[in-house]
Amino acid sequence: MPKRLSAVDIDRCVGCQSCMFACMRRSGEGGLAGACIGVHSAGGISRGFVVIVCRACADPPCARVCPTDALTPREGGGVHLKAELCIGCGNCRTACPFGAVFWEPQQNKPQICVYCGYCARYCPYDVLAHEEIVR
């Protein structure tokens, strides 16, 4: 079965951004520009955090609105990005209700999670898990 990332217990998140930096480091870079996972406060950090990550939808709306088939559904859930087909229209970003389609402004292209689970390995408080998709 294909895997995806899930936020197991969001109330345990401390906002350390280890997952975001891990996502960048996977491709050998520092910083945050291309991270496909985002953490922000739930209205001030005293109220805790929200983790934004692609949940690998069974029928992904981002793929449905892609005019060039750059985004296609992945078997079992989620999407696959063929960057060379992307025209940077941004429909996918609008379509995702979670805001999990991140954007790379220099390339003007979406950043799509590849469900590798690298970020989850660096979550110190077991907020994130890399698990098989069960429908």
Added chain:
Amino acid sequence: MLPDDPLRRVLYIDLGKRKFWVEERPDLFERWLGGVGVAMHLLTEHCPAGADPLGPENPIIMAVGPLVGLYPMASKTIATFKSPHTGNLGESHAGGRSAVALRMAGYGALVIQGVSKTPIYLAIDGDQVHFRDASALWGLRSSYTVGDVLRNREPGAGERTIMRIGRAGEKQISYACVITETYRHFGRLGLGAVWGSKQLKALAISGRRALSVADRKAYRTTYDEVFKAATESDLMKKYHDLGTAMNVLPLNAIGALPTRNVQSGRFEQAETISGEHLAEQYLGRRLACAHCPVACIHLAALRVQHPKEPFFYKTVMLGYDHEPIYALGSMLGIGNPAGMLQLLDEVEIQGLDAMSTGVVLAWATEALEKGFISTVETDGVLLTWGNWSNYILAVRKIVAQPNDFYRALGRGVEHAASIYGGIEFALAFGGNEMPGYHTGPAGHLGYLTGARHSHLDSAGYSLDQKILAQGGELTPQSVARALLQEERWRQVLASLSVCFFARGVYTPEIVRKTLQTAGFDLSIESLNRLGSEILALKHTFKAREGFDIAQVRIPQRILETESPLGQIDETFMRQTLAEWTQLTAL
């Protein structure tokens, strides 16, 4: 430095002319790394000798180091300025998201100059700088509200920093702080007052970028080494588990917990304000600075009842640490944790430095007790040990400044005691109020000699405790040497802007390796040399502004109240200072 590293970019902002520009300064970062090295150099460049700390000529410098955005726990922003509190070197470090945000916005340093004619806040988003009107924010009762407002008006949720001052900063109380991300502070030496003098209410910074490394594979391997040491070894355990509040009980047990203005080193109610008790009864959430897996920020969830309604509560989340617990707890004889937390809440609302506030109030309490002042001076507030609700009233008055006495309190304990008497129990070192350790001579010598008169300069308190635990003897030579060695190495860490709590992880060898992947090839010897050079920059600045270690006052009280290492001997203190002077002159 790597050719595309944006660290080299220094953002200049002139508040008077409402102009900004960027200067590329690779020379500066190659030479001084970043963080405190660069911030000290920029301060020397831009702060004229004898500058009025609250005048337009005093610059606000903020800098970060090369490891920020690349490695965990490189999470501090170093601010330098001329301190309105001591009239000398101002240096303050804060975490939160400040460092990563500044680096991700594409800068290594920020220089804010001039004075705005009207209240203003700055919003920096990558290459854009917006000068936004803050006249509606000026005078807001609570510093928390400033954060709430900017959160809804500025971009970059999750990655931005929102720094702000409270009313204390607006009123230029000399120990007003700058608050960042609600729970972290540029606490000491009055950066908040400098902001207030420039009518700068807040500063939001956001941005998002990638950073290159010299060697991708080595980067990942070295990262894992640092990350593992931070999360799997015992090196960060103390900060991770109970947080810095875990110091309260051990310090009390050895008689080093400053109590009731250091009339004692033991507080009979230490248990109820201890890290253990707070964790058990109040700990509601843990938070981390950006890019730090340790999450040492401990928030107490304090349930406060409505003053009239019977079944009506609010829950306040308050960050606690050892220093505020000491300053607003044991130092004031407050053993009621809920009372202590409510006092801390007021200090946060006003935007004061918790440590200086506690020490100032402790002096005022003793001065009232001993008849140096009366309730005429305190404007009717009866300050007595443990009476936290009256201390809340006094905190409000320090900021509201209803009379000469509170105006004096608003300039620190040294100043207040110079007017009203009681200098022998005014606990300031080099003009800065005492930290929460009465461990022995080395601790106090650290406060006296440290460039910013902070316990974090050279950690003398840790030297005292080592001697207490392992035996041995302190000599003026050994103490002076150890303090200097520690302070020099900490200049390196602060130039990388690595959190000092991670000093056990960032050994010289790890520093060398991490820097190498960031494109800085430096030997351990050259790092050590750099540490000495940065400290020398600070000493030069301090001397230029009139600081003389031979003239420094040793508060009588610390010589009277026994420390864990026995009675502290003034001759020993003076001998160590003389030794230290000789070593720094070399």
